[in-house]
Amino acid sequence: MQRVIRILAAICTPILDCSQDAGTTVAETASDEIVMGAVQALCEFSLLVSQQNHSDLSLAVLDDALK
Numbered sequence: 001m002q003r004v005i006r007i008l009a010a011i012c013t014p015i016l017d018c019s020q021d022a023g024t025t026v027a028e029t030a031s032d033e034i035v036m037g038a039v040q041a042l043c044e045f046s047l048l049v050s051q052q053n054h055s056d057l058s059l060a061v062l063d064d065a066l067k
Contacts, residue, residue, distance in 0.1 A: 005046055008039050041065065 012035060045065045051058060 002046065005039075005043055008042065012036065012039050 045062070048058060048062050048065060054062070
């Protein structure tokens with residue numbers, strides 16, 4: 001899973017580059033935000049899953065993350 005996150009981070013690096021913001025359309029900006037939201041959710045989920053012990057709270061957060 002960490003390998004997938006590293007690959008996603010490399011792929012999404014151009015989105016994080018603020019110097020390319022000139023000339024982007026509203027649709028491109030919205031698309032970038034959706035992609036970054038998905039990457040963020042995947043990273044958070046991966047961190048939660050990697051815990052060795054889970055509490056009721058962590059399981060609830062994992063359930064919410066899956067939704």
